[in-house]
Amino acid sequence: xxxxxxxxxxxxxxxxxxxxxxxxxxxxxxxxxxxxxxxxxxxxxxxxxxxxxxxxxxxxxxxxxxxxxxxxxxxxxxxxxxxxxxxxxxxxxxxxxxxxxxxxxxxxxxxxxxxxxxxxxxxxxxxxxxxxxxxxxxxxxxxxxxxxxxxxxxxxxxxxxxxxxxxxxxxxxxxxxxxxxxxxxxxxxxxxxxxxxxxx
Numbered sequence: 001x002x003x004x005x006x007x008x009x010x011x012x013x014x015x016x017x018x019x020x021x022x023x024x025x026x027x028x029x030x031x032x033x034x035x036x037x038x039x040x041x042x043x044x045x046x047x048x049x050x051x052x053x054x055x056x057x058x059x060x061x062x063x064x065x066x067x068x069x070x071x072x073x074x075x076x077x078x079x080x081x082x083x084x085x086x087x088x089x090x091x092x093x094x095x096x097x098x099x100x101x102x103x104x105x106x107x108x109x110x111x112x113x114x115x116x117x118x119x120x121x122x123x124x125x126x127x128x129x130x131x132x133x134x135x136x137x138x139x140x141x142x143x144x145x146x147x148x149x150x151x152x153x154x155x156x157x158x159x160x161x162x163x164x165x166x167x168x169x170x171x172x173x174x175x176x177x178x179x180x181x182x183x184x185x186x187x188x189x190x191x192x193x194x195x196x197x198x199x200x
Contacts, residue, residue, distance in 0.1 A: 013059060019088045019136075020057040026137040036137070045137065047144045055084070055140075083143055083179060087136045143179045150182050157186070166190060 001009075020041070027036035027043050034046040041057040117127055134142070154173070161169045167190035174183035 015088070016057060019084060020055070022088065023055060023137050026135040030135065030137065045141055047141055048148060051148060053141060053144045077147070080140060080144060080147070084136070084140055087139055091136070146180045146182070153184070157184070
């Protein structure tokens with residue numbers, strides 16, 4: 001193996017271990033209604049009642065693939081895996097790119113919003129809101145909840161459209177969505193009317 005490939009593999013392993021350690025720490029610290037569990041190389045978080053999100057740290061070389069049990073294609077979600085990596089990269093970016101002005105030597109200062117809190121006469125509630133941020137695990141659980149609810153909504157709309165012949169129901173899903181919000185346009189058409197459109 002070329003040295004660049006070895007270096008890339010080592011960086012990938014370190015990145016995944018750092019990500020897993022951060023998620024495991026958050027899973028232990030978070031006070032969820034149903035507690036998250038960290039067992040070995042797996043984090044089990046309850047997304048919805050009866051539905052669990054399992055985040056596993058798998059490491060396998062090209063010759064040995066016994067260490068990582070491969071889930072089926074329906075269980076593994078590449079979108080959530082990509083979101084996890086993206087969220088940790090955002091944390092690294094925020095840690096290294098602080099807004100100016102900040103001192104060239106010494107500890108880095110507060111965020112730009114907190115710098116303007118004094119001149120803008122922010123109260124205690126606004127200051128507390130500035131410090132609140134969702135953890136990585138909370139963000140990925142919200143994305144998983146949205147993913148499941150979107151699948152269920154699609155199923156319900158398609159089932160109604162198949163069963164009901166008049167009026168004709170067609171749903172158009174927006175392809176550009178945020179990780180936690182989707183947009184669907186539902187058209188209800190019936191004979192005798194040009195168009196009766198309801199957008200949700």
